[in-house]
Every structure is written in structure tokens, then in C-alpha cells.
Amino acid sequence: MLEIVAKIEARLAELDRTLVDPEVLADRRRLIELTRERRQIEYVLEAGREYRRVASGIDEARQIIREGGDPELVAMAREELLAQEALIEQAEHEFKLRLLPRDPNDDKPAMVEIRAGTGGDEAGLFVADVYRMYQRYADRKGWKLEILSTSESIPGAFKEVIFGLEGEMAFGLMKYESGVHRVQRVPTTESQGRIHTSAVTVAVLPEAEEVEVEIKEDEIRVDVYRSTGHGGQSVNTTDSAVRITHLPTGLVVTCQDEKSQIKNRAKALKVLRARLYDKMMAEQNARIAAERRFMVSTGDRSAKIRTYNYPQSRVTDHRIGLTLYRLTEILNGDLDSLIEPLRQHDQEQRLQLAGTSAAGSSK
Numbered sequence: 001m002l003e004i005v006a007k008i009e010a011r012l013a014e015l016d017r018t019l020v021d022p023e024v025l026a027d028r029r030r031l032i033e034l035t036r037e038r039r040q041i042e043y044v045l046e047a048g049r050e051y052r053r054v055a056s057g058i059d060e061a062r063q064i065i066r067e068g069g070d071p072e073l074v075a076m077a078r079e080e081l082l083a084q085e086a087l088i089e090q091a092e093h094e095f096k097l098r099l100l101p102r103d104p105n106d107d108k109p110a111m112v113e114i115r116a117g118t119g120g121d122e123a124g125l126f127v128a129d130v131y132r133m134y135q136r137y138a139d140r141k142g143w144k145l146e147i148l149s150t151s152e153s154i155p156g157a158f159k160e161v162i163f164g165l166e167g168e169m170a171f172g173l174m175k176y177e178s179g180v181h182r183v184q185r186v187p188t189t190e191s192q193g194r195i196h197t198s199a200v201t202v203a204v205l206p207e208a209e210e211v212e213v214e215i216k217e218d219e220i221r222v223d224v225y226r227s228t229g230h231g232g233q234s235v236n237t238t239d240s241a242v243r244i245t246h247l248p249t250g251l252v253v254t255c256q257d258e259k260s261q262i263k264n265r266a267k268a269l270k271v272l273r274a275r276l277y278d279k280m281m282a283e284q285n286a287r288i289a290a291e292r293r294f295m296v297s298t299g300d301r302s303a304k305i306r307t308y309n310y311p312q313s314r315v316t317d318h319r320i321g322l323t324l325y326r327l328t329e330i331l332n333g334d335l336d337s338l339i340e341p342l343r344q345h346d347q348e349q350r351l352q353l354a355g356t357s358a359a360g361s362s363k
Contacts, residue, residue, distance in 0.1 A: 001092065002055065004099070005048040012041050036107050044098040051091040057084040097347045105206035105281070106172030110165045111148070111274040112204050116158065117180065119198025124157030126183045127200050129331065131161045134177075136333025143167030148267045149255045162271060164207060171206045176342045177335075178204045179305030186311070195311060199304075207270070208277030215273060221245040222265065227256040244268045251275055306338075320345050 015038045024030055057080060064077035114130050116123035138145045149162040165174060182199045190196065223243040241256035242264040253275070255268040307316045313327040315338070322341055324330065330338065 001048075001095065002052055005045070005052050008041060008045050008048055012038065012045060015041065036104070039107055040102055044095075047091070047095040047098045051088075051095045054084050054087045054091045058088060097351055100347065100350050103172065103175075105175075106169060108171045109167075109207040110171040110174040110204055111207050111271065112163055112165060112174060112177070112202065114158070114161045115201045115203075116153065116160070117199035117201050119183075119196065121154055121157055122183075122187045122196055123198040123200055124153040124159060125187075126181075126198055127158040127161060128156060129183075130181060130200055130202065131158070131163075133331050133333060133335070134163075134165075134174075136331075137335045138165055138167070138333075140333050140336075141167055141170075141173075143170055147257060148271055149253075150257055164270070166207075171204065173339050173343075174204045175206075176339050176346075177202050177305075179303045182304055182307045184307065184309045184311070205274040205278040206281070208273045213273045213277045213280070215246070215269065215276070219247050220272075221247060224261055240264060242268050244272055246272055246276065249276065249279065251279075317342065 015034060018024055019031070019034055019038065024034065061077040061081035061084065065074055065081065068074060112134060114127050114134075116127050119126070135145060144166040146164045146166070147161075148164055149160070151159040151161075153159045180199050180201055182197060184195055184197050186193055187196050221244070223245075224239045225241050225243065226239055227241040240259055240261045241254065242261060243252065243254045244265070245252050251272060253268045253272045255264040255271070258264045258267065305317065305319055307314075307318070308327060308331075309316070310327065313325050314323060315325075315327055315330050316323045317338055320341060322338065324337060326334065326337065
């Protein structure tokens with residue numbers, strides 16, 4: 001393990017030298033790849049150095065005990081040895097977790113699409129609630145949030161909301177939100193106090209760079225039309241809304257939130273690029289489906305992943321059987337209490353899978 005730490009440090013030093021090379025600085029694609037690799041190496045090395053520190057403390061304490069000498073010093077070494085031995089297993093485990101191959105998309109910005117499912121207007125109201133929950137989570141994380149597209153149903157409710165999140169580990173954390181979110185509560189229009197069940201679908205996509213997904217002009221059809229909505233300046237007065245159709249795949253993206261046709265086109269292309277990248281990654285992931293069945297589901301948008309029960313103030317994540325009676329806090333953006341256990345479970349399963357594969361290959 002200590003040799004691995006040394007090798008990682010050597011790679012970090014090599015990357016630091018490479019990243020100041022003028023040829024690399026001029027190559028945007030390579031610069032992005034190497035910068036991401038450096039961030040990942042720093043993340044792994046943090047745990048590796050902690051493991052080395054604890055292991056070194058154990059070696060030093062044992063050396064003092066073996067040499068004997070001052071009884072007081074030996075007694076202190078024995079106490080230090082006990083303390084460090086209590087830490088070494090966890091330090092090694094954390095280092096192994098971070099050594100696992102990481103999703104290369106984790107550091108990318110995220111694109112989040114929330115759509116109303118079953119439940120009519122109540123589902124649309126819950127879309128707004130889920131969007132506010134993600135807004136508050138983004139504020140806690142210090143992420144930048146940019147609205148890309150909205151489609152209102154009734155005042156205060158949405159058929160669909162699409163927005164981007166930019167910041168540290170935006171996709172790496174938000175990807176666990178993909179799936180069907182179910183809500184159980186009494187609608188304000190319910191006179192008899194009956195609990196209704198509604199659902200929304202959340203899709204989280206990694207935002208793709210232009211260098212990763214090239215969209216050729218002859219592969220798209222761009223239609224412009226007048227915006228529709230609940231009023232406001234420029235609505236229904238100019239052809240500012242944009243609909244882009246990707247001809248090879250049939251994917252369609254519309255954007256009408258901006259007054260400027262140019263801005264709507266840029267946002268629509270951003271959404272299209274993310275959807276194309278997601279499609280490409282889904283095709284790659286299909287080839288490793290046997291491995292992914294051991295992991296937490298992060299991409300099946302037809303799977304019910306979570307239930308929000310208002311009468312009981314309960315939130316249940318069905319993937320890992322986690323139930324928390326903290327509905328208000330979670331809706332106010334305390335999503336780490338759900339996402340961190342999901343990440344940990346995912347990592348533990350991947351570590352177990354890696355161990356099983358290693359054991360099999362050694363036979």
C-alpha cells in the first residue's frame with residue numbers, strides 16, 4: 001500500500017509538470033482530461049497520505065517498544081500504538097475505496113430534468129417542491145444553478161423544469177437522484193383529508209463539453225416560434241422560442257425562457273449535447289450491465305427510488321432501505337443525509353465486487 005502512495009505522488013508530480021507544457025495548454029481536450037485526472041489523484045492521495053501517516057506512527061511506536069530504554073517513553077509508545085492501531089483499518093479501507101476506478105463524469109457539471117408524472121396538478125406542484133429542494137441543496141454546496149427551460153401547468157406548478165448545476169462534484173452527487181420520486185400527502189384541494197399519491201421523474205445527466213460531443217449543423221433542424229406562457233414582456237410578441245431536432249437520433253429540445261432567440265438556441269444546444277452524451281454513456285454502460293447490477297441504481301428513470309410521506313414527515317429511499325423522519329430538513333436542502341449513505345453503499349458494493357474479481361483471477 002505504501003508503494004502505491006509513492007507511485008501516486010510520482011504521477012501527481014508528473015501531471016504538474018505536464019500541465020504547464022505550452023502544447024498541453026493549447027490542446028483544450030487534453031487539458032480538460034489532465035486537470036480532471038489531477039483532481040482525482042489529489043482526492044486519492046489525501047487518503048493515501050493519511051494511511052501512510054498512521055502506518056508510520058505504528059512503525060515508530062513499535063521501534064521504541066523494541067528498543068526499550070526509558071520506561072516512561074515506552075509507556076507513551078504503547079499508548080500511541082494502541083491509538084494508531086485503532087485507526088489503521090479504517091484508514092486502509094478509505095484508501096482502498098478511493099483507489100476504485102471513479103466515474104469519469106463525477107466532476108462534470110450536472111443537467112437536471114424534473115418532469116411531472118402521475119397525479120395531475122398535484123404532480124406539477126411536487127415538481128416545484130423538488131426543484132426548490134435542489135435549489136437549496138445547491139446553495140449549501142456553493143454550486144451555480146442556471147435555469148435552462150421551464151414549462152408551467154398551473155400557477156406555482158410545472159410540467160417540466162430543466163436546469164444546470166456547476167460546482168465541485170455536481171454530477172457525482174446528483175446522479176443518485178435519477179429515478180421516480182413519489183409523494184404522499186393531502187392536496188390543498190382535498191376537502192375530505194384523503195392522502196393522494198403523485199410522482200415526478202428526475203433525470204440527471206452529465207453536461208458534455210463541445211469537444212466531447214460534436215453537433216454538426218447539417219444534423220439538426222432549428223425551428224423558431226413565439227413563446228407561450230403566463231404573460232410577461234416579449235411573450236407571444238417575438239419569435240424567440242427555439243426547437244432543435246437532432247435528425248440522426250430524433251431527440252427534440254425546446255427552450256423559450258429567454259427573450260433572446262440566440263440565448264434560447266445556446267441553452268437548447270447545451271441540453272441536446274447533454275442528452276446525446278447521456279445516450280452514448282448509456283450504450284457503453286449496457287456492456288457492463290452484469291457489474292452494475294451490484295451497484296446502486298443511478299440511471300433507471302423508471303425505477304421508484306424515493307417516497308416523501310408528508311403526514312408522517314418520512315422520507316424513504318427504497319434502493320438501500322433507508323428511512324429518515326426529517327422531511328422538512330430534506331426539503332430544505334439537507335440532501336447529504338440521503339446522498340452520502342447512497343454513495344457509501346455504492347462504493348462498498350464496488351469494493352466487494354473488486355475483491356471478488358481479484359479472488360477469482362488469482363485461482
